[in-house]
Amino acid sequence: MVTAHDYAEAERIASVRISLDGSRVVYTCGPRYTKKTAISSVWIANISRAGSATKLTTGDHYDFSPVFNPLSSNEIYFLSNRHGASHLFKLILNNGNQMEGEPRRVFEFDGPYTVTSFSISPDGCTLAFVYRSDRDRGESKPKVWRKMENPGMVGLVDLKDDSRTVRQLVAHAAMHVESFIWTPDSSAIIYRVCQNNDMESQHATMMEHMISIVTGHIESTNYYPRLPGDVVCKSNRQLFIIQPRTPEQLMETGALWARRMGDEMHHLGYGDDDQPFSITDLGSSTSQFAISIGRGVNSSIDVFNLSTRMFTAYQTKDEKEAILDKVWDMKFSADGLYILVLVLSSIVTGEPPNVWAVTLDSTGKQLQKVKLSSHYAWLRPEDIPIGQVVTWESSDGTQLQGMIHYPRGMIESELKSLPTVMVPHGGPEIRDVPEITFDALYWKILLASEGYLVLSPNYRGSSGRGEAFAKQGVPCGNLDWDDVESMITNCIQRGIVNPGRLAIAGYSQGGFMAAFACSRPHPKFAFKAVIIGAGVTDGGALAASSDIPDAQAFLSNSYPWAPGNYVDYFRASAIKDACHVRAPVLFVHGEQDERIPLAQAIGFYRGIERVAHTTPKPILVVYPEEGHFFRKAANVEDMLNRIVQFLDRYMK
Incomplete structure (x- = not known):
């Protein structure tokens, strides 16, 4: 079976890149969660040879974003925190996928800087990279809220010049370079600038400039209402x-x-x-x-x-x-x-x-x-619970999909004997698919291994179904919640769920669903236990405090700065219905969460404690040094073990 310890020890595969001749692939793999510091290794494989993946770098550092030189499948450039701040390194391969010597820095900075991303021109002659000052890192001093500090800049290095001198190409005192790509002829880069180097700016207007690497002149500009996604430049x-x-x-x-x-x-x-x-x-x-x-x-x-x-x-x-x-x-x-x-x-x-x-x-x-x-x-296949795709129809006739997970070896007629946990995904622009993942915020595989039937609907607002389906999930607490309820109803009708042994648990947007579910004035289902992981409980307060305020206000239609909006402000906020909570509740939350701040859990906890009719009192576990996405292995293992123990106490 899969345990909480397995999650804490899990690996993460990332940054897959193929050499231009198609003979090799490089990628990174390392612990998903840290014990002391984050580490990751560069791996190499021959495309045509099964089982050829081998580790290149030791794993003593955090090595990431490897790419091949466009002119050679024997040269790999990558970022690493070896020797301090993130910098650019190069390693040379022999024909047997072994390193020749140790990785070496590509260039040296005149000052404390961190390289955040890079790309080699298609002709292999020029290295461009985004970097920022590291001068004030770790200093404790007064700060002006959202004042631009250490914006991203673009530098160039001529790879044909042995001096490897850094030439600054782009530096805006009042704008942050977010990313860039090369033009196919290697004569220019196209870079994106945001109003600040924080998450909030990604939902604001931004610009995209094309600049000549020879003259440094901006040749043309594009405008976007907010930061777009991936881009390629062709002929x-x-x-x-x-x-x-x-x-x-x-x-x-x-x-x-x-x-x-x-x-x-x-x-x-x-x-x-x-x-x-x-x-x-x-x-x-x-x-x-x-x-x-x-x-x-x-x-x-x-x-x-x-x-x-x-x-x-x-x-x-x-x-x-x-x-x-x-x-x-x-x-x-x-x-x-x-x-x-x-x-x-x-x-x-x-x-x-x-x-x-x-x-x-x-x-x-x-x-x-x-x-x-x-x-x-x-990890043996027989140790992993099984998942399967299910379909059903929501109350308004919309065809829906989701996943159910349960212990491997069981058949459908036996599932009703299991306690059931509804686990809606976060996002909401995420989807549940037939994958195996050990992300600590996805509890389905763990709970199914522990003997639970787990239901996970791709409710309105989920990704993969197009624009209309996504829009129907906003504001939250309407059709999205109807889809959650309809999955439970369908599974009861199929004879696989016992409505008397039902719990709900979720993280982030799934945590919103759990909080919303347990606070309904006239609930359709009586949940025996509730787990709220970094869940939204007060939409208006979240819009005022989150690192993505406009997105949070949009999701809940709660704009605290908009007069006359008080009805919508609280409509989908569980905190106003705390008096209706009847089930035992466990909160888990990162102390430094900026996406959904800890106050969301504390506020709902206090409301339940004061006006709800539930025994025992709610439990709030706060994890130090954790943000919205957990990083430390010990905290991941503790959180997952607490979740299982809490459910076992009330469901088995």
Whole structure:
């Protein structure tokens, strides 16, 4: 069975990148949660050889974002915190996937700076990178709220020049460089600037500039209502961008758009009943790119030639496997083959996350599929609970999908004997798919291993179903909650859920659902136990205190700065209905959570303590040095063990 300790010890695969010739793939893997400091290693594999993944760097440091030199599959550049602040390093490979010597710094700074991202020009001649000052890090001194401090800048290094002198290309005192890409001819970069270097600025208007690396002159500018997603630049400086289907809309499902620098955008596809997640360039010598798509619980990788969709390179089938949406890469090699590398897992078959390579011919026909890595070798399929996709109809006739998880080896007629936990996902723009994940905020696999039937609906507002489906989830506490209830009702009618042994638990938006569920004045179901992980309980107060205030206000339709909005301000806030709580409640929350601050838990706790009719008193566990996304292994293990123990106390 899978335990809380397994979660705390789990690995994370990230940053998959293929060499331009398609012969090798590099990626990172390391502990998902830290014991002392974060660590991660660079790994290498031969595309055509099964089980060839090997570790390159020791894992004594945090090595991340590796890429090959566009001109050589024997040179890897990566970021690392070895020797202090994050900096850029280079390692050389021999033909046997072994390092020649130790990684070395690519250049030296004249001052305390941190490199946050980088990219090598398509011609392999110039290195561009985003960096910021590290001078004031760790200092305790008065600060002006949201005053720009240490904005991102862009530097250049000529890789043909042995001096490796840093030349500053972009520096805005009042703007933060968020990211950049190269033009295919290597003559310019296109960079994005935000009004500040915080999360709040990502939901505000931003600009995109194209600047010559020779003259330093800005050649053209694009404007966006808020920060868009992935982008690639192809011939004639055409941009292909993932951004909301309705660009001005907050918390909107993504779509594929195209534009030339300085021109208007036009919608190319997706976003009506599906959703793109990430995009990658197949190479500067081709006009092709690939894009990952979510359709319900399934995923695919589609290939485009400029504005024309060519073929689907990979498609999850029969709802039995999942692609890790943003951890993949694809290249079109000089010999006319497509090379796709992605991370696959399956909760249906018990296949843990690993790196796979798929080779396709020039028409998109699959020639070979090879498993390159053997991470999680200690985890046997029989130890993993089973998950399956279920479908049902909500009360308004909408067709819905979700997942159920339960101990492997059980059949459907036996499931009613299990206690049931409803675990809605967070987000809300996330979806539950047939994956194996050890993210500490996803409790489904752990609870199913502990003998529970776990229900997880992709309710209105979830990703992968398009714009209309996403919009129906706002404001929260309406159709999204109706979808949660309808899944329980459907499972009761199917004979797999005992309504007398039902609990609800969730984190973030799932925590909102749990708080909302236990505080209904006229509940449809009597939950025996409730777990609220970093849950929203007061929408207006959250909008005033979260690091993404506009998004939070939009989700709950609670704008505390808007006069006359008091009805909506509290409509979906569980705190106003604390008197109706009857079930035992466990809160778990990071002390330094800026997304959903600790005050959300404290306020609801106090309300339950004062006006509810529940025994025993609620329990609030606060985890020091944790934000919204937990980082420390000890805290992860403690939190998950407390969740299981709390449910066992009231459900078994």
